[in-house]
Amino acid sequence: MNPQDFFDPLASEVLAVAPTRAHDLARLRVLAQRHAAPTVTVVGKYNHGKSRLLNELVGRDVFAVADRRQTVTLSEHHHAELRWLDAPGLDADVAEQDDGHAQQAIWLHADIRLFVHAAKEGELDAAERKLLQTLREDQLRTRRQTLFVLTQVDQMSDEEQLAKVSAAIEAQAHGLALHPVSATRHRNGVEGGKQLLLNKSGIPALQALLREVVQQVPAARQHEQAVLFADIGEQLQQQQAAAQAQWQALQQRQQQQRQQFEQGLQSVLESIHQDLLPIVELQGEDPALTPDTAADEFRLTAGKRERARIHVAYSRACIAIRAHLIQHGVEGLPADQRTSVASLDTVMVAVMGISVKYRADLRRRFCEPAGQAQLMQSFLHYYELSEDQQALQQALAQAQSEQQANTRALEALQRLRQGASA
Numbered sequence: 159m160n161p162q163d164f165f166d167p168l169a170s171e172v173l174a175v176a177p178t179r180a181h182d183l184a185r186l187r188v189l190a191q192r193h194a195a196p197t198v199t200v201v202g203k204y205n206h207g208k209s210r211l212l213n214e215l216v217g218r219d220v221f222a223v224a225d226r227r228q229t230v231t232l233s234e235h236h237h238a239e240l241r242w243l244d245a246p247g248l249d250a251d252v253a254e255q256d257d258g259h260a261q262q263a264i265w266l267h268a269d270i271r272l273f274v275h276a277a278k279e280g281e282l283d284a285a286e287r288k289l290l291q292t293l294r295e296d297q298l299r300t301r302r303q304t305l306f307v308l309t310q311v312d313q314m315s316d317e318e319q320l321a322k323v324s325a326a327i328e329a330q331a332h333g334l335a336l337h338p339v340s341a342t343r344h345r346n347g348v349e350g351g352k353q354l355l356l357n358k359s360g361i362p363a364l365q366a367l368l369r370e371v372v373q374q375v376p377a378a379r380q381h382e383q384a385v386l387f388a389d390i391g392e393q394l395q396q397q398q399a400a401a402q403a404q405w406q407a408l409q410q411r412q413q414q415q416r417q418q419f420e421q422g423l424q425s426v427l428e429s430i431h432q433d434l435l436p437i438v439e440l441q442g443e444d445p446a447l448t449p450d451t452a453a454d455e456f457r458l459t460a461g462k463r464e465r466a467r468i469h470v471a472y473s474r475a476c477i478a479i480r481a482h483l484i485q486h487g488v489e490g491l492p493a494d495q496r497t498s499v500a501s502l503d504t505v506m507v508a509v510m511g512i513s514v515k516y517r518a519d520l521r522r523r524f525c526e527p528a529g530q531a532q533l534m535q536s537f538l539h540y541y542e543l544s545e546d547q548q549a550l551q552q553a554l555a556q557a558q559s560e561q562q563a564n565t566r567a568l569e570a571l572q573r574l575r576q577g578a579s580a
């Protein structure tokens with residue numbers, strides 16, 4: 159199987175939950191090509207002699223040299239079992255695209271970076287210092303090495319001037335080793351067969367150093383891979399723990415709220431029950447059941463008084479229940495149950511109906527276990543459908559799917575790691 163066919167689907171599982179790790183994953187993808195030649199690239203401002211340095215190192219004019227901006231994309235050349243990558247210069251005025259290519263060379267492809275600075279420019283400017291600092295920090299983390307090459311030293315008037323520039327740069331970057339070179343001297347030395355000039359060019363010494371550093375590339379790559387996997391893994395573990403805590407907190411809230419709703423409603427129903435007992439426990443004939451005659455129209459009959467009493471008691475019960483529902487955000491009906499009459503679209507109407515109840519209704523609904531259970535069940539049904547509870551359920555589902563995605567990412571990372579060490 160093509161290694162990328164193995165790598166890419168797994169990497170996208172990781173990327174899905176850790177988008178900020180895109181670069182690390184891209185670098186791991188490069189590192190997954192285990193037998194790829196060690197890659198050497200140049201970094202520095204334009205016109206400092208990067209392309210020409212590479213030409214001298216590989217011994218052929220393969221990279222374009224110019225006084226104006228020449229290298230705009232990456233160009234590569236294979237020589238001496240190394241992959242040489244020439245990159246555009248990094249400058250404040252550089253078009254973003256060139257910069258992107260240079261960044262890719264430095265961060266994505268390079269095993270070894272040659273930081274190029276022309277001696278005649280004197281000290282490092284702010285951008286160079288910052289970049290050099292970043293590269294040195296990266297070297298501590300990934301063991302990818304950066305060699306500082308002071309180029310065009312033939313343009314120094316004498317040794318003293320060179321020493322001054324070197325000292326100034328060393329003062330800017332503590333502990334930095336400088337490798338002075340002159341491409342011109344090297345070329346003249348090669349062409350004229352002058353060994354002394356060749357040696358004085360600094361190129362053979364740099365080549366020898368490079369050979370040493372190249373020897374360390376396989377171990378450095380292994381180290382870098384381990385570091386990247388460990389860092390991504392740690393992030394995923396942290397995310398996993400956070401998602402888990404979030405899910406647990408939501409679930410706890412859901413349980414608590416439901417318990418409060420249920421227990422509260424239970425005690426409301428209980429006190430309604432107590433309130434209604436004197437009314438429903440009437441012995442003997444029920445005057446409320448005696449219908450009025452036409453002659454009773456303007457008279458207060460025992461039947462009317464009793465029905466009013468029942469009605470008031472029922473209203474009290476409804477008010478108590480409604481207060482509880484409002485407190486828990488259970489008021490309106492879910493969207494798919496709404497009618498064209500807004501005042502009817504309440505949970506109270508849906509559960510209780512709108513008709514006035516007789517004594518037997520009151521007893522059945524509020525004073526018998528089956529009726530109470532029925533009320534409890536109906537209100538719990540609408541409780542679950544209330545906006546707050548729906549939102550909570552959604553948040554729970556979201557937290558759960560985050561957890562699942564994270565778990566998949568952790569498994570994918572594990573497989574990538576196994577693939578890397580297989």
Ligand SMILES: Nc1nc2c(ncn2[C@@H]2O[C@H](COP(=O)(O)OP(=O)(O)O)[C@@H](O)[C@H]2O)c(=O)[nH]1
Nearest residue numbers: 204205206207208209210223224310340341342
């Ligand atoms: N005198 C001298 N000129 C150099 C040296 N190296 C490069 N140059 C000149 O500096 C200019 C820029 O070189 P180039 O390699 O294209 O720089 P880059 O933009 O950093 O790749 C060209 O004119 C080169 O000939 C050197 O060692 N000595």
Ligand SMILES: [Mg+2]
Nearest residue numbers: 208209228229
């Ligand atoms: Mg160039």
